[in-house]
Amino acid sequence: MNEKTLKRVDIIFTPEKNYNEVLERTFRRPNSDILNDILDSGLRGRGGAGFPTGMKWKYTADQESENKYVICNADEGEPGTFKDRQILTQVPYKVFSGMAICAKIVGAKEGYIYLRGEYKYLQAEIEEELNIFHQTLDKLKFHFRIYLRMGSGAYICGEESALFESMEGKRGEPRNKPPYPTVSGFRGQPTVINNVETLVYAMMICDMGPEQFKELGSKDSRGSKVFSVSGDTPIAGIYELELGMHLENFVEDFGDGDTKAVQVGGASGFCVPRKKFSDTIIGFEGVPTGGSMKLFNSSRSMYHVLQNYLEFFEEESCGQCTPCRVGCQQLLKGIEAVKKGKKNSAYLDRLIRLATTMKYASKCGLGQSVGNSFVSIVTNFREEMIY
Amino acid sequence: MSKISIKIDGISIDIEEGQTILEAAKLAGIKIPSLCYHEDLRVAGNCRVCLVELKGARNLVASCAMPANDGMEVSTNTHRVREARKHVIELLLSEHNADCTKCYKNGKCELQNLASEYIVGEHMFLDLVPDKHYSIDRYNPAIVKDDSRCIRCQRCVRTCEQLQSVSALGVAYKGAAMKVSTFYENELFEVVCTNCGQCVNRCPTGALVEKTYIDEVWDALYDPNKHVVVQTAPAVRVALGEELGFGPGQRVTGKMVTALKRIGFDSILDTDFTADLTIMEEGTELLRRLKRAIVDKDPNVSLPMFTSCSPGWIKFIEHTFPEYLDNLSTCKSPQQMFGALVKTYYAQKRNIDPANIVSVSIMPCTAKKFEADRPEMRSSGYKDVDYVLTTRELATMIKQTGIDFLTLADSSYDSIMGKSTGAAVIFGATGGVMEAALRTAYEIVTGREVPFDALNITPVRGIEGMREASIKIENTLPAWGFLEGVELKTAVAHGLANAKLLMENIHAGAKSYHFVEIMACPGGCLGGGGQPIPTNADIRKKRAEAIYDEDMNMPLRKSHENPEISIIYEEFLGEPLGTKSHELLHTHYKERLRY
Structure with a gap:
């Protein structure tokens, strides 16, 4: 048994009153220095895919264009x-500051926050805070403006290229890649698009230096990373924890003593069963989230868990x-048919092959990741699928 | 453009930078299957049939959407590729009403071809169709939309938006419910659809097809009391062969006439005759408008005058630019002039009761079916054109008859209303109406032929979406002195996206013209929605060459020289824009809603 307990971290939610000082200090530094810090820190995207943030910024900075964008x-x-949601409520100026620093490095004049439709109640507050932030930027003589755009409830619009389409007033459908956003993103211009949390870490790295990070x-x-902990736990909530932890330690801290599985990374993530807790690392070398x-x-019935995820994907595929469109329907109808005895258990193997095809044949990350939960749940809880 | 080198299945090939893997494979002689890809449209990359393995890439890549880079190594034939392709085809079939023998596109379906190539036998996955509640829109006289046959490749959606700027078709809902639909899911006849049929021409399956009237025509042919007259549009003769074993660009006029006789039509006549007549009427109308503008200084005269031959364009302007309806020539299209004359002039001359005449037209067009159904198109006292068949439907009838088209002897059109000139033939190509009108109008005004080598007014020809040309009118005949020195400014556009741009230029005051020709379809009628599938840039070019070739080979090449035209004015119509003409050959338009 690993004796080490989880390390709680406090970077993201520290008070943000001094954000203007951080900006002032950072704006005085040469772009290359700041960029080197971000690269050196090893910060990777916190949305799930984990692309190195500094590289993303560098590629965009290297593009020649009058108009570039920073999108949160x-x-x-x-x-x-x-x-x-919690980050934007508690430390919004850190998010804005991360965007402004990124804008300085890549040479963007405009930034956008694409806010989930269900978070509409935050809209007025954020807009008010943006006004104050813009005044701060004016004082610092930094020419950059951030605008708020509301989503309309489609999951797919969190996929970066579908998000651009949505922002351009079109149907939220992912684009072909290449070209990548760093070359052709919002309005066809070089664009940095980062998760909320990534931008805060970028800002904090500028504040505290890459070494501490x-x-x-x-x-x-x-x-570290902010986790949303939910399910069968007595202490559901939001926690900032060090990356690279063993899942076993996590379950020790958060489980209710009877944990049989942890779904890491949501519906599009992986299901880890109890027998694999001890050798599962949460991070890009193990299971990312x-x-x-x-x-x-x-x-809990893992059949119902999977059915719930597949119902979600069947509806939220663009x-x-x-x-993706037909595969999700087939996976859902397929496990239902097996459960009802209309298809024999060998049909699950055919579905696993289909889920694998979806992984490497789908156009975007949505379809590519449906197979993660499907294969991991069906493989590890096969009996629950059948009986 | 610099050259790059890539390797596909071990074969090295040099290509232009910017080409996709799919295009490179084609050059290397390797066929990669595709469904959503179409040469005329921007890449979608959504069907995922064309997936290939790219060395160094974690996932498979869609070859239609992946630009080739120097040194790339691609495999089109790995285990992963094969499994993915088969999965994709199976998935499409599981959502698809695969009752192929009941489908209009049976034997001509791209999905069916792939299913047969990949030997889809026992279905791999569950049949999703019973839960889908698909609907069929049969309420339009030109196009049938059957959602149960749709594979959601969005070729139609892209066609409607990118080529036509109409966007009558769009994507609605998401996930399992995602479908191709219209504004508020109205039927096609209720929305901004122009019936151009460009979507029909690009649909890989039977989801969008023309509404067929083949059986109605057979019934009429076998009815001993009916006299069935057929007219054939200019663009049909340069494309029909493609459906019947010839390559693109082969003129088959004589064989087509023979086939129509063998099918049993009582009289085989030519829309080209009324194309010549259109020039007489429309040319005169243009000159009158110019006189009213220049001599009478009439502020109410609408210029530029727009051509009115293309029913897709007519419905487009009625929806989109209704404030310009007075600028449309009041001339009916050649098809409808023909229909009105068949049941009056022709009936009188042949002493047949018009009630017993069935008038059929063979058109490169689906919008013509809608046009024939317009309530205004009954000036003979009957439905002027009873049935409109596309080029494709005629080919089907010829096949049903068991005729060996390739070896058929040539025949000539019947008379009366069967004679035409080269000016009428070129109606089938973009710029053709303009060229034909100029050949006649210039000669009426100056007494001389248009000042172009061999009458070929090349500035109005070509494939550019919008073209301009002007002719300076000098040394006029005395009656037309008011046009002395006038620079007649003309413009030509084809494809409704180009038409829209041209209209916006005119509306913004950026451009002013006297006469504008617009055709709804890319390339003009030769690229019509009723033409053989596939139609693409290369095929359109070959059909256009055939049309100009036919023109050059005609003994008469100016509409006013058509002897049957002189006769019909002497015996029946009186003069262009006369009372009888107004009654039978001219029409009016109506404003429609913009969605």
Whole structure:
């Protein structure tokens, strides 16, 4: 048994009163210095995909264009994820500051926050805070404006290129890549799009320096991360924890003593069964997550968990590409048919092959990740699917 | 453009930078299957049939959407690719009403071809169709939309938006419920759809097809009391062969006439005749409008005058620019002039009761079906054109008859209303109406032929979406002195997206013209929605060459020289824009809603 308890971290939610001082200090530094700090820190995107943030900024900075954009992805739609809402409520100026620093490095004049439709109640507050923030920028003589855009409730619009389409007033459908956003994003211009949390870490790295950040976490997963903990736990909530932790330790701290599985990364993430807790690391070298950690105890039917996820995907696929649109329907109807005895258990293997095809044949991250929960739940809880 | 080199299935190939893997594979002689891809449209990359393995990439990539980079190594034939393709085809079939023998596109369906290539036998997945509650829209006279056949490739949606700027078709809902639909899910006849049929021409399956009237025509043909007259549009003769074993650009006029005789039509006549007549009427109308503007200084005269031959364009302007309806020539299209004359002039001359005449037209067009159904189109006292068949439907009838089209001897059109000139033939190509009108109008005004080599007014020809040309009128005949020195400014647009741009230019005052020709379909009628599938840029070019070739080979090449035209004015119509003409050959338009 690993004796080490989880390390709680406090970076994201520290008071933000001094944000203007951080900005003032940072704006005085050469872009290359700031960028080197971000690169050096090892910060990777906190939305789930984990692309190195400094590289994203560098690629965009290298593009020649009059108009570049910085976009904060606050569409937080992954089931079981609720940390961006808290960040935007508690420390909004840190988010804005992260955007402004990014804007300075890449040469953007405009930034946008794309806010999840269900978070409409935050709209007025954020707009008011943006006004104050813009005054701060004016005092610092930094020419940058941030605008708020509301989503309309479609999960797919959290996918970056669908988000651009949505912001351009079109139907939220992912684009073909390449070109990537750093080359052609919002309005076809070079664009940095980062998760809410990533922007705050970027700002905090500028504040405290990359060293302190680097000390946390593991080689492939530097720093800490905000987790949304839910499910069968006595202490559901939002926690900032060091990356690279063992799932076993996490369950010790958060479980109710009867945890049989943890869904890491929401509906599009992986289901880890009890027998694999001890050798599962939470991080990019193990199981990555955009923040959601959902615990299930032995009273839960994993069939129903999977059915619930598939119902979600069947509805939230944008519907444009075949593997995702039809694949989600087939996976859902397929497990239902097996459960009802209309298909024999071998049909599950056919569905696993389909889920695998969806992973490498779908157009965007949505369809590519449906197979994560499907394969991990069906493989680890096969009996529950059948009986 | 610099050259790059990539390797596909071990074959090295040099290509232009900017080309996709799919295009490169084609050059290397490797066929990658595709469904949502179409040469005329921007890439969608949504069907995922064209997936290939790219060395170094974690996932498979859609070859239609992936630009080739120097040194890329691609495999089109790996285990993963094969499994993914088969899965994709199976998935599409599981959502698809695969009752193929009942489908209009049976044997001509791209999905069916793939299913047969990949030997889809026992279905791999569950049949999703019973839960889908698909609907069929049969209420439009031109197009049938059957959602149960749709594979959601969005070719139609992209066609409607990118080529036509109409966007009558769009995508609605998401996930399992995602479908191709219209504004508020109205039927096609209630929305801004122009019936151009460009979507029909690009639909890979039977989801969008023309409404067929083949059986009605057979019934009429077998009815001993009916005299069935057929007219054939200019663009049909340069494309029909593609459906019947010839390559694109082969003129099959004589064989087509023979086939129509063999099918059993009582009289095989030519829409080209009324194309010539259109020039007489429309040319005169233009000159009158110019006189009213220049001599009478009449502020109410509407210029530029727009052509009115293309029923897709007519419905488009009625929806989109209704404030310009007075600018449309009041001339009916050649099809409708023909229909009105068949049941009056022709009936009198042949001594047949018009009630017993069935008038059929063969058109490269689906919008013509709608046009024939318009309530205004009954000036003979009967429905002027009873049935409109597309080029494709005629080919089907020829096949049903068992005719070996390839070896058929040539025949000539019957008379009366069967004679035409080269000016009428070129109606089938974008710029053709303009060229034909100029050949006649210039000669009426100056007494001389248009000052172009061999009458070929090349500035109005070509494939550019919008073209302009002007002719300076000099040394006029005395009656037309008011046009002396006038620079006649004209413009041509084809494809409604280009038409919209041209209209916006005119509306903004950025451009002013006297006469504007607009055709709804890319390339003009030769690229019509009723033409053989596939139609693409290369095929349109070949059909256009055939049309100009036919023009050059005609003994008469100016509409006013058509002897049957002189006769019909002497015997029946009187003069262009005369009372009889107004009654039979001209029409009016109506404003429609903008959605």
